[in-house]
Amino acid sequence: MNPLTVPVALLYFVLACLAASQAHGNTTVSRPNILFIFTDDQDLELGSLNYLPKIRERVQDQGFTFNNHYATVALCCPSRVALLRGQHAHNTNNTFVQAQGGGYDKFRLSGEDQDYLPQWLRKAGYRSEYIGKLMNQYGIYNYNITPKGWDHFDGLLDPYTYTFNTPVFSQNGQRPIYYANQHQTDVIRAKAADRLTRLLANPDQPWYLQVAPVAPHQQFNDSGRYPPVPLLRHENLYPGLTAPRTPNFNPVVQDKPSWLGEIPQMNASQIAFSDETYRRRAQALAGIDEMVSHLLDILAQAGKLDDTLILFSSDHGYHVGQHRVPAGKTLPYREDTHVPFFVKGPGIPKGQSTLAPSTHVDLAPTILSFAGLSKNEWPPFLDGRDLTSDWNGSAHTNASTEVINIEFWGLSGSEGALIISNATRNTYKTIRIIGPDYGYLYTRWCTNETEIYDTVIDPYEQNRIQPSAQPSLANRLNGILLATKTCVQDSCRDPWSYLHPGGSVHNLKDALDPIHDQYYASLPQVSFKECLLFQSPRNEEPFFPGFDPNAPYAFAQQYRNSTALLGSPAYPGTNDAPEAIPELGHFGAVYQGLAEIEKDARVLTDEELASTGQGTRKRAWPLYG
Ligand SMILES: *[C@@H]1O[C@H](CO)[C@@H](O)[C@H](O)[C@H]1NC(C)=O
Ligand SMILES: *[C@@H]1O[C@H](CO)[C@@H](O)[C@H](O)[C@H]1NC(C)=O
Ligand SMILES: *[C@@H]1O[C@H](CO)[C@@H](O)[C@H](O)[C@H]1NC(C)=O
Ligand SMILES: *[C@@H]1O[C@H](CO)[C@@H](O)[C@H](O)[C@H]1NC(C)=O
Ligand SMILES: *[C@@H]1O[C@H](CO)[C@@H](O)[C@H](O)[C@H]1NC(C)=O
Ligand SMILES: *[C@@H]1O[C@H](CO)[C@@H](O)[C@H](O)[C@H]1NC(C)=O
Numbered sequence: 001m002n003p004l005t006v007p008v009a010l011l012y013f014v015l016a017c018l019a020a021s022q023a024h025g026n027t028t029v030s031r032p033n034i035l036f037i038f039t040d041d042q043d044l045e046l047g048s049l050n051y052l053p054k055i056r057e058r059v060q061d062q063g064f065t066f067n068n069h070y071a072t073v074a075l076c077c078p079s080r081v082a083l084l085r086g087q088h089a090h091n092t093n094n095t096f097v098q099a100q101g102g103g104y105d106k107f108r109l110s111g112e113d114q115d116y117l118p119q120w121l122r123k124a125g126y127r128s129e130y131i132g133k134l135m136n137q138y139g140i141y142n143y144n145i146t147p148k149g150w151d152h153f154d155g156l157l158d159p160y161t162y163t164f165n166t167p168v169f170s171q172n173g174q175r176p177i178y179y180a181n182q183h184q185t186d187v188i189r190a191k192a193a194d195r196l197t198r199l200l201a202n203p204d205q206p207w208y209l210q211v212a213p214v215a216p217h218q219q220f221n222d223s224g225r226y227p228p229v230p231l232l233r234h235e236n237l238y239p240g241l242t243a244p245r246t247p248n249f250n251p252v253v254q255d256k257p258s259w260l261g262e263i264p265q266m267n268a269s270q271i272a273f274s275d276e277t278y279r280r281r282a283q284a285l286a287g288i289d290e291m292v293s294h295l296l297d298i299l300a301q302a303g304k305l306d307d308t309l310i311l312f313s314s315d316h317g318y319h320v321g322q323h324r325v326p327a328g329k330t331l332p333y334r335e336d337t338h339v340p341f342f343v344k345g346p347g348i349p350k351g352q353s354t355l356a357p358s359t360h361v362d363l364a365p366t367i368l369s370f371a372g373l374s375k376n377e378w379p380p381f382l383d384g385r386d387l388t389s390d391w392n393g394s395a396h397t398n399a400s401t402e403v404i405n406i407e408f409w410g411l412s413g414s415e416g417a418l419i420i421s422n423a424t425r426n427t428y429k430t431i432r433i434i435g436p437d438y439g440y441l442y443t444r445w446c447t448n449e450t451e452i453y454d455t456v457i458d459p460y461e462q463n464r465i466q467p468s469a470q471p472s473l474a475n476r477l478n479g480i481l482l483a484t485k486t487c488v489q490d491s492c493r494d495p496w497s498y499l500h501p502g503g504s505v506h507n508l509k510d511a512l513d514p515i516h517d518q519y520y521a522s523l524p525q526v527s528f529k530e531c532l533l534f535q536s537p538r539n540e541e542p543f544f545p546g547f548d549p550n551a552p553y554a555f556a557q558q559y560r561n562s563t564a565l566l567g568s569p570a571y572p573g574t575n576d577a578p579e580a581i582p583e584l585g586h587f588g589a590v591y592q593g594l595a596e597i598e599k600d601a602r603v604l605t606d607e608e609l610a611s612t613g614q615g616t617r618k619r620a621w622p623l624y625g
């Protein structure tokens with residue numbers, strides 16, 4: 001390795017700091033282009049990065065890794081809206097993948113689509129573009145209501161989003177196009193390569209390009225839920241690969257609350273399904289590795305590889321056999337919430353990392369900071385913190401970041417045949433504490449059950465601590481959860497100061513001082529009246545003393561419109577997929593160009609577009625994620 005590498009990186013860092021310090025005048029600031037690769041359902045804990053060797057070598061090893069990065073909600077739509085708005089799901093109130101909890105129509109009706117990341121980047125002088133999956137329930141029935149803010153938008157449409165060999169997109173609200181004889185990952189790669197080439201041809205304006213493939217998400221179609229379908233050229237990779245037998249894989253003892261406590265151990269066919277899912281996920285990721293390599297080659301050819309900010313992450317994680325569930329997300333445990341996140345770019349030290357916790361809610365302020373938007377132009381409602389200061393590698397300089405708020409409203413289950421079609425008791429609120437030498441996971445379920453783990457001695461989250469065994473720990477964790485479940489802005493960034501306005505408590509260790517026993521014992525317990533599939537303030541009483549659920553600040557209601565008119569889960573049915581593509585589709589070529597990809601493309605017919613009003617997809621497969 002070149003011994004000069006680190007000092008040069010540090011020099012860039014100094015230059016970046018100087019540039020940032022001039023941000024208010026912004027005359028001399030050179031703003032880097034930004035490429036964000038955002039995958040779907042990609043775990044970190046189960047080793048998904050092992051199947052992305054080029055991304056590791058060319059992005060992660062050249063940049064900075066956030067080792068304790070979490071999604072605050074383990075489901076596509078709420079996680080994506082939280083990221084794009086820079087707010088927790090309890091403040092966007094987009095909490096599920098379909099009405100009434102969430103979805104694209106709720107995002108629009110709330111007015112949140114008028115004030116989110118692409119518009120803020122525009123304010124910073126950026127051109128912003130998006131390719132791939134934006135969020136659930138953007139589909140063939142509302143494609144012409146183009147997502148606001150993007151200078152170019154080419155989005156996947158439901159119900160074709162999860163059928164890898166029938167890719168259907170709408171470009172800027174135009175009539176949907178079906179890319180016959182192509183695999184979705186190749187279509188996204190070719191589209192992204194084409195846009196990148198065009199963007200690089202105009203050096204006068206900095207750009208932000210978000211590329212959001214669906215791999216390694218499961219395939220959902222009219223007959224069921226299946227492992228993802230990789231590109232045909234990858235279907236023989238990793239023969240014999242099986243899901244990792246982590247200590248919490250199909251455990252003999254399952255001391256879990258709610259529906260998880262009731263499911264039996266997986267049988268042989270369910271285990272085989274887990275193994276097939278894991279292998280197919282690894283194969284599906286091969287397409288992502290090629291996609292990113294192609295984009296990096298284009299950047300390198302243009303001489304822009306070093307001065308482009310590249311971010312890599314996934315909307316949330318995934319489990320494959322852990323806690324007896326053959327495949328899925330939606331759980332508070334580390335497999336579903338801990339995600340890959342690394343950045344590479346100008347001023348970012350090479351090959352370094354931090355243990356300081358961070359979440360997807362931090363990405364918007366981090367991107368805005370890097371884009372040089374001056375702070376007085378940032379939206380007032382951001383709940384996260386700017387992570388650019390973590391890039392110098394100092395972990396845990398600030399203990400108030402030890403608290404990660406995780407939440408969920410809605411259904412769960414297994415994303416595959418065989419069991420658990422509809423787990424309705426999956427609404428919960430969670431705190432994960434990642435301290436320098438201690439860690440806990442604390443969850444209150446909608447059944448009012450409590451789940452506590454010491455994640456240092458029990459990293460696989462299997463041996464529950466009864467609250468009665470450690471009452472002062474349990475009441476501190478309840479207290480911090482009571483604070484974060486309705487936090488907004490500063491109280492999300494520094495919940496210990498919200499609990500202790502005097503500033504005497506900065507972390508769990510401080511809070512455990514017996515002088516606070518009485519205070520924590522006096523706080524009400526986080527509870528639910530019932531297991532609802534959406535966020536209802538009345539269902540989630542009581543609140544932190546003094547919190548007024550009807551005040552404009554509560555749940556950031558002042559920054560969005562009511563969605564009361566959203567009504568019932570009116571999800572128009574769809575006709576069948578355009579002529580099914582036989583099994584695994586097209587071999588393709590690694591770097592096939594857009595013209596070749598578009599060779600057999602055609603618009604959807606009127607019949608394909610028309611809604612029957614009672615399509616089978618809606619009824620059979622409510623859990624799109
Ligand atoms: C709420 O709706 C009104 C009228 O449609 C709109 O002008 C306003 O911008 C919206 N407010 C927010 C916060 O989105
Ligand atoms: C600073 O950037 C903003 C946003 O692009 C722009 O409106 C403004 O004119 C710039 N100011 C100067 C002094 O260039
Ligand atoms: C759904 O996908 C699976 C897995 O690829 C496939 O075997 C099945 O035939 C598909 N069903 C339909 C209706 O296309
Ligand atoms: C960065 O490193 C410097 C020097 O080691 C340290 O003083 C500072 O606190 C660090 N900043 C952050 C945000 O971690
Ligand atoms: C495993 O359980 C599922 C669901 O109950 C059942 O359909 C399947 O036949 C079982 N497989 C074996 C090998 O017992
Ligand atoms: C799943 O649960 C929801 C909420 O309890 C219920 O409305 C729905 O009918 C159930 N669906 C199936 C297929 O059982």
Ligand SMILES: *[C@@H]1O[C@H](CO)[C@@H](O)[C@H](O)[C@H]1NC(C)=O
Pocket residue numbers: 385397398399400401493494
């Ligand atoms: C710690 O982080 C919080 C939230 O970002 C911030 O308000 C506080 O000033 C920081 N404290 C120190 C000592 O850096």
Ligand SMILES: *[C@@H]1O[C@H](CO)[C@@H](O)[C@H](O)[C@H]1NC(C)=O
Pocket residue numbers: 446447448527528529530531
């Ligand atoms: C949970 O506890 C609260 C407060 O004790 C109670 O009002 C509520 O009915 C309980 N909910 C359930 C689902 O048992």
Ligand SMILES: *[C@@H]1O[C@H](CO)[C@@H](O)[C@H](O)[C@H]1NC(C)=O
Pocket residue numbers: 093100101534535536537555557563564566
């Ligand atoms: C969130 O959305 C649900 C469903 O539309 C609604 O009933 C609830 O009042 C909303 N909650 C808040 C805090 O806005």
Ligand SMILES: [Ca+2]
Pocket residue numbers: 040041075076217315316625
């Ligand atoms: Ca997802």
